[in-house]
Amino acid sequence: MGHGSTHYNLDQRFDFSAGVKKSIMTVLVIGAVILGAGIVLAMFGGSHDHGGETGAHAFHWYQRLFANLWINNVYFTGIAVIGVFFFAIQYAAQAGWSAPVLRIPLSFGYWLPFAAIMMIGTGLFFLVTHQFFHWTHPELFDPNHPEYDKIIDGKGNFFFWPLAKGSFPIFFIARMVIFFGFWVFFFNKLRSLSYAEDLNGGTEYWRRMRTWSALFLVFFAVSSSVSAWDWVMSIDTHWFSTMFGWYVFASWFVAGLASITLVVVFLKDNGYLPMVNENHIHDLGKFVFAFSVFWTYIWFSQFLLIYYANIPEESVYFVERLQSDVYSPFIIVNLVLNFFLPFLVLMTRDAKRHTIFLKVVCFLIILGHWFDFFLMVQPGTLGHNGGFGLMEIGMLLVYGSVVAYVVLNNLAKQNLVPKNHPMLEESYHHHI
Amino acid sequence: MQVTSSVREPLITGGKTLKDVTQDISRHVETKPNMQWLLAFLVSVGALGLGFVALAATLWEGIGMWGLNKTVGWAWDITNFVWWVGIGHAGTLISAVLLLFRQKWRMAINRAAEAMTIFAVICAAMFPVIHMGRPWLGAYWALPLPNTFGSLWVNFNSPLLWDVFAISTYFSVSLVFWYIGLIPDFATIRDRATGIRKTIYGALSFGWDGAAKTWSRYESVALILAGLATPLVLSVHTIVSFDFATSVIPGWHTTIFPPYFVAGAIFSGFAMVLTLMIVTRKVYKLEDYITIGHIELMNIVIIITGSIVGIAYITEFFIAWYSGVAAEQYAFINRMFGPYWWAYWSMMTCNVISPQLFWFKKIRTSIVATFLLSLVVNIGMWFERFVIIVTSLHRDYLPSSWVMFYPTWADVGVYFFTFGLFFTLFFLFAKFFPVINMAEVKSIVKSSSEKVTK
Numbered sequence: 001m002g003h004g005s006t007h008y009n010l011d012q013r014f015d016f017s018a019g020v021k022k023s024i025m026t027v028l029v030i031g032a033v034i035l036g037a038g039i040v041l042a043m044f045g046g047s048h049d050h051g052g053e054t055g056a057h058a059f060h061w062y063q064r065l066f067a068n069l070w071i072n073n074v075y076f077t078g079i080a081v082i083g084v085f086f087f088a089i090q091y092a093a094q095a096g097w098s099a100p101v102l103r104i105p106l107s108f109g110y111w112l113p114f115a116a117i118m119m120i121g122t123g124l125f126f127l128v129t130h131q132f133f134h135w136t137h138p139e140l141f142d143p144n145h146p147e148y149d150k151i152i153d154g155k156g157n158f159f160f161w162p163l164a165k166g167s168f169p170i171f172f173i174a175r176m177v178i179f180f181g182f183w184v185f186f187f188n189k190l191r192s193l194s195y196a197e198d199l200n201g202g203t204e205y206w207r208r209m210r211t212w213s214a215l216f217l218v219f220f221a222v223s224s225s226v227s228a229w230d231w232v233m234s235i236d237t238h239w240f241s242t243m244f245g246w247y248v249f250a251s252w253f254v255a256g257l258a259s260i261t262l263v264v265v266f267l268k269d270n271g272y273l274p275m276v277n278e279n280h281i282h283d284l285g286k287f288v289f290a291f292s293v294f295w296t297y298i299w300f301s302q303f304l305l306i307y308y309a310n311i312p313e314e315s316v317y318f319v320e321r322l323q324s325d326v327y328s329p330f331i332i333v334n335l336v337l338n339f340f341l342p343f344l345v346l347m348t349r350d351a352k353r354h355t356i357f358l359k360v361v362c363f364l365i366i367l368g369h370w371f372d373f374f375l376m377v378q379p380g381t382l383g384h385n386g387g388f389g390l391m392e393i394g395m396l397l398v399y400g401s402v403v404a405y406v407v408l409n410n411l412a413k414q415n416l417v418p419k420n421h422p423m424l425e426e427s428y429h430h431h432i
Numbered sequence: 433m434q435v436t437s438s439v440r441e442p443l444i445t446g447g448k449t450l451k452d453v454t455q456d457i458s459r460h461v462e463t464k465p466n467m468q469w470l471l472a473f474l475v476s477v478g479a480l481g482l483g484f485v486a487l488a489a490t491l492w493e494g495i496g497m498w499g500l501n502k503t504v505g506w507a508w509d510i511t512n513f514v515w516w517v518g519i520g521h522a523g524t525l526i527s528a529v530l531l532l533f534r535q536k537w538r539m540a541i542n543r544a545a546e547a548m549t550i551f552a553v554i555c556a557a558m559f560p561v562i563h564m565g566r567p568w569l570g571a572y573w574a575l576p577l578p579n580t581f582g583s584l585w586v587n588f589n590s591p592l593l594w595d596v597f598a599i600s601t602y603f604s605v606s607l608v609f610w611y612i613g614l615i616p617d618f619a620t621i622r623d624r625a626t627g628i629r630k631t632i633y634g635a636l637s638f639g640w641d642g643a644a645k646t647w648s649r650y651e652s653v654a655l656i657l658a659g660l661a662t663p664l665v666l667s668v669h670t671i672v673s674f675d676f677a678t679s680v681i682p683g684w685h686t687t688i689f690p691p692y693f694v695a696g697a698i699f700s701g702f703a704m705v706l707t708l709m710i711v712t713r714k715v716y717k718l719e720d721y722i723t724i725g726h727i728e729l730m731n732i733v734i735i736i737t738g739s740i741v742g743i744a745y746i747t748e749f750f751i752a753w754y755s756g757v758a759a760e761q762y763a764f765i766n767r768m769f770g771p772y773w774w775a776y777w778s779m780m781t782c783n784v785i786s787p788q789l790f791w792f793k794k795i796r797t798s799i800v801a802t803f804l805l806s807l808v809v810n811i812g813m814w815f816e817r818f819v820i821i822v823t824s825l826h827r828d829y830l831p832s833s834w835v836m837f838y839p840t841w842a843d844v845g846v847y848f849f850t851f852g853l854f855f856t857l858f859f860l861f862a863k864f865f866p867v868i869n870m871a872e873v874k875s876i877v878k879s880s881s882e883k884v885t886k
Contacts, residue, residue: 242747242751297666
């Protein structure tokens with residue numbers, strides 16, 4: 001198992017020290033306090049409109065809590081599955097440079113089982129109590145009811161098949177279970193092969209991981225789009241856009257790349273990954289830069305085509321956002337954080353090689369793409385009762401710190417570097 | 433120090449040395465054209481001449497020579513335009529995007545792919561220009577020039593004008609990129625040549641001296657051009673897709689069009705690269721440079737882009753149903769089961785189903801199968817554009833104006849003309865220019881040839 005002339009301690013493990021745990025716990029507690037304060041404020045001071053209206057559409061404070069749960073559910077599910085996706089891409093494309101950092105994206109996958117429980121749990125709760133998703137209301141599918149909606153009735157089978165429309169959406173929930181089931185299955189497969197390679201060596205594992213990666217990529221190509229339709233697009237039940245699946249994927253992908261880069265830089269700053277130098281960091285920075293531009297491309301293409309054709313059924317989506325006092329500022333925030341900032345700051349070579357720029361930009365991108373999902377979820381569920389306040393900040397901090405805890409805790413359990421990866425030597429000499 | 437992992441396949445086989453590279457590739461430029469080349473060239477020029485009859489008739493008589501009618505105002509012309517532009521995507525993708533991704537296998541195929549790109553873009557540009565009816569005027573009418581015709585300006589709101597900008601930019605950058613890459617190789621040929629050939633290749637090589645500083649500048653320029661060309665690869669077909677997607681025609685107005693058109697373009701471009709390279713490598717005996725490994729990798733690109741296109745087809749179909757918009761739903765039912773069902777199912781079979789055969793290693797490493805499938809993909813991508821364009825138009829909002837489109841001999845002839853043009857240019861290139869980038873291939877002889885990795 002000699003690695004040529006270059007010697008690093010390949011058995012190094014990340015020490016999930018009490019200090020790091022304490023920092024994460026502090027964020028968690030601060031987040032919980034803010035969230036609690038947000039909930040209390042919403043409960044006692046929040047009922048500022050719909051005065052007197054006690055019908056089915058009265059706004060309750062907990063709807064905002066549910067919307068926040070869903071934003072973070074979907075967002076962090078995305079970052080977790082993108083970790084596995086990035087890992088699989090590296091194998092499928094026979095990438096050499098990334099070999100020493102592969103365990104970081106892989107460890108994101110440890111969030112997937114928790115994400116599955118959260119998504120399926122909250123999903124079932126919404127479906128049973130007819131919350132959150134407009135299409136869960138049975139009266140929409142009853143032609144004799146005044147609330148009957150012909151368009152939603154037309155697409156009802158997508159949620160309810162084979163059961164009656166307006167009953168239990170078994171098709172929707174089955175897709176969710178299948179997607180998470182296979183994502184976790186592929187993650188476990190890739191993970192166990194990678195760890196077995198540490199123990200046994202040889203190039204056989206690398207080849208098997210290539211095959212499994214290709215299979216995962218095929219499954220992910222379909223499931224990522226369909227999950228975007230299910231979990232996000234169906235919120236604005238009337239609205240449709242063929243680009244939407246790839247739009248959500250692009251948002252997830254940039255957020256995932258920024259998270260990978262941030263963790264690598266964090267580890268590097270703490271003395272880990274000695275073989276990772278500015279060339280590898282540069283490549284990660286290029287990925288963040290390139291896919292920020294890609295996200296913008298997708299965002300702009302979808303926006304321009306809908307704006308230009310100006311078909312009411314489609315343009316209502318942007319009208320709801322651009323002409324809203326609550327949401328229109330966040331369109332700007334979204335574009336500034338996710339396009340102008342990475343585009344201008346990461347343009348130069350040096351900015352991608354010096355970690356300070358990457359730390360700032362990646363952090364802001366992770367926040368920026370949270371805003372992207374905020375803009376996808378809240379207008380369709382909360383309307384003008386939404387907004388960015390204590391509840392949003394608190395929930396994001398709680399969720400983010402729990403995800404960070406799970407990921408880092410599992411990262412610490414195995415070697416930080418896949419020590420028998422056949423491309424390691426290539427990666428040591430990576431120079432750009 | 434450059435290290436190549438032992439799990440990588442060698443990119444150059446047959447134990448080639450630096451001298452062998454020069455010899456094997458310059459040879460075709462230096463020797464007299466052989467019989468095979470002459471025949472192929474004559475056939476191409478013949479096609480060009482024969483097609484020119486249709487072109488001349490179209491220009492003389494007007495666009496009425498084509499099968500267009502009131503309902504179907506766009507048909508073969510724009511189908512052929514999009515088809516050729518799509519093909520013209522592979523070259524710049526290979527040379528720019530794969531350069532940024534440091535894919536060394538691109539080095540054996542980038543030269544010919546870029547040449548093909550440039551010729552395909554020329555063929556594509558023919559169609560809008562011919563469609564202007566009076567191209568000698570149209571050539572400058574399409575430009576936003578201050579003019580003396582009163583306040584008549586180009587329509588800046590129209591994606592067709594954006595096409596003019598996008599394609600001319602793309603063409604210019606691709607041409608410069610291709611030519612800069614050729615300079616060191618022209619110098620190599622110049623240094624081996626005598627007489628008039630020395631003068632010609634000397635002029636073409638811009639006084640290249642091969643100094644370290646010159647190489648350093650060359651590499652900087654290549655990287656900058658790659659950075660510029662990468663967004664251009666996306667922008668061209670994005671804007672071509674806007675030609676359709678900005679409209680309110682069911683089947684055209686769909687937001688997935690931009691990335692889906694780009695994927696389709698790369699798909700068809702790689703298919704055409706394969707068609708041409710499989711023949712070139714055989715005729716020029718370049719099997720050691722364009723190995724089965726190269727062909728396999730290109731086939732993998734075909735599977736990926738073909739599958740992306742397949743997902744886009746299914747997405748469009750699903751969303752048409754999901755949208756609840758009756759006109760949208762009908763447009764897709766009509767594509768599948770209407771009078772043009774054969775075009776739709778040809779497209780589906782050729783573009784989505786047949787590339788999946790490349791999942792089998794036996795098929796993707798077989799020269800014959802690859803060649804046949806590359807033709808199938810080219811046919812399928814033509815049908816894709818035909819389906820999008822003609823089947824969306826022929827049954828519009830007013831059933832009384834529903835018609836079929838029938839191409840005339842002039843439609844077929846003008847398309848044939850562009851084939852003649854494409855192959856004439858390609859054969860000239862293959863004879864007088866080095867078909868493989870010698871300088872770049874030499875840079876990997878040490879690290880990626882068989883001797884090193886095996």
